[in-house]
Amino acid sequence: MSIIASITVSVDGYVTGPDDGPELGLGRGGERLHYWVMGGPWTYGGEHDFAMSDADKAYYEPLVARLGAGIVGRGMYDAAGAWGGANPFPGTLVVLTHRIEDQPDPANGFHFVNGLDHALEVARTDAGHRDVAIGGGADLIRQALRAGAVDELVISTAPVILGAGKRLFDGFEEDVDLRIRSVHPSEWAVHTTYDVLRRPDG
Amino acid sequence: MSIIASITVSVDGYVTGPDDGPELGLGRGGERLHYWVMGGPWTYGGEHDFAMSDADKAYYEPLVARLGAGIVGRGMYDAAGAWGGANPFPGTLVVLTHRIEDQPDPANGFHFVNGLDHALEVARTDAGHRDVAIGGGADLIRQALRAGAVDELVISTAPVILGAGKRLFDGFEEDVDLRIRSVHPSEWAVHTTYDVLRRPDG
Numbered sequence: 001m002s003i004i005a006s007i008t009v010s011v012d013g014y015v016t017g018p019d020d021g022p023e024l025g026l027g028r029g030g031e032r033l034h035y036w037v038m039g040g041p042w043t044y045g046g047e048h049d050f051a052m053s054d055a056d057k058a059y060y061e062p063l064v065a066r067l068g069a070g071i072v073g074r075g076m077y078d079a080a081g082a083w084g085g086a087n088p089f090p091g092t093l094v095v096l097t098h099r100i101e102d103q104p105d106p107a108n109g110f111h112f113v114n115g116l117d118h119a120l121e122v123a124r125t126d127a128g129h130r131d132v133a134i135g136g137g138a139d140l141i142r143q144a145l146r147a148g149a150v151d152e153l154v155i156s157t158a159p160v161i162l163g164a165g166k167r168l169f170d171g172f173e174e175d176v177d178l179r180i181r182s183v184h185p186s187e188w189a190v191h192t193t194y195d196v197l198r199r200p201d202g
Numbered sequence: 203m204s205i206i207a208s209i210t211v212s213v214d215g216y217v218t219g220p221d222d223g224p225e226l227g228l229g230r231g232g233e234r235l236h237y238w239v240m241g242g243p244w245t246y247g248g249e250h251d252f253a254m255s256d257a258d259k260a261y262y263e264p265l266v267a268r269l270g271a272g273i274v275g276r277g278m279y280d281a282a283g284a285w286g287g288a289n290p291f292p293g294t295l296v297v298l299t300h301r302i303e304d305q306p307d308p309a310n311g312f313h314f315v316n317g318l319d320h321a322l323e324v325a326r327t328d329a330g331h332r333d334v335a336i337g338g339g340a341d342l343i344r345q346a347l348r349a350g351a352v353d354e355l356v357i358s359t360a361p362v363i364l365g366a367g368k369r370l371f372d373g374f375e376e377d378v379d380l381r382i383r384s385v386h387p388s389e390w391a392v393h394t395t396y397d398v399l400r401r402p403d404g
Binding site: 011012013029032092145153155157159160161162163164166169172173175176177178179180183185186187188189190192193 | 375
């Protein structure tokens with residue numbers, strides 16, 4: 001059972017543009033981070049068909065097939081509009097939050113939990129022999145990396161320099177060795193999967 | 203004739219570890235950025251054979267074959283120990299510096315120049331119909347991107363999180379659209395070449 005942290009960044013390392021949140025999703029200009037998800041240009045306001053390219057599916061579908069549960073931060077849950085109210089991902093989506101009293105109907109697939117250790121425990125139990133995805137935001141991924149809880153780090157790099165927003169490694173001051181596990185390029189992103197290597201004293 | 207900015211970064215966007223310079227090259231821990239150049243682990247003090255892997259050569263050799271001249275900042279020139287006193291790259295290596303009175307013997311292949319526009323002019327003239335490489339440091343690449351002088355941006359991402367050092371996009375606040383041109387993965391790096399897209403009003 002592996003813990004897989006995956007997130008999309010710009011070439012300059014931002015996971016959102018400015019003013020991300022419930023209204024603007026990935027922030028101003030941040031739609032470009034998810035062209036690979038949508039299969040091309042889309043906007044927050046406009047209609048769009050979800051039509052991921054075959055090259056992106058070659059990365060995404062095997063990853064999703066491995067998953068038994070997921071963990072996201074409350075900020076990402078809110079910014080995504082709770083995915084319309086129902087968890088679209090495999091298994092339970094554990095939402096890390098200090099406000100667990102907001103727990104929605106568990107039938108919708110969300111489980112509100114306070115504290116990373118507890119979130120990992122709930123997700124691992126729910127996933128069984130399958131893997132657990134940590135989907136973001138950036139602060140949750142930094143926290144999980146610092147805790148030594150991440151087995152694989154997946155960075156999807158979108159072909160844009162945003163120049164502003166939330167940076168994945170903002171304030172992260174640890175030195176971590178990685179090993180390239182696989183690389184899947186597409187028109188809209190380069191998906192690189194790394195094994196997180198443990199230090200002998202780690 | 204294209205201007206190609208190429209540099210190696212860590213997964214968290216650093217082009218050096220801390221304390222880079224003539225003594226420590228790419229800084230503390232920064233050797234790992236250039237495992238792809240050396241074909242594996244090396245240290246600043248130790249002996250090493252230069253034995254780039256075939257996968258890295260598949261990226262590097264066609265790039266070098268296109269080049270007619272290069273530009274680097276004075277900091278990179280000094281940190282590299284002037285490459286032992288002779289330019290190892292194709293054509294003239296233009297060194298951007300405020301101290302042009304330090305110009306070494308031109309027979310060694312270095313041309314000290316003050317100002318990016320002048321450096322680009324000298325390099326373009328020297329390259330003829332071939333391409334010009336901008337090799338770094340980070341500040342020179344940011345300056346060239348801001349000036350709209352970069353046609354292709356090549357980012358070699360090494361599998362390490364450094365947590366400190368000089369960051370490629372530190373202080374860079376512009377929004378730049380890119381297009382993925384090619385991706386060359388190896389054991390030691392993912393080399394991604396982007397076209398820098400011009401804006402209609404750019």
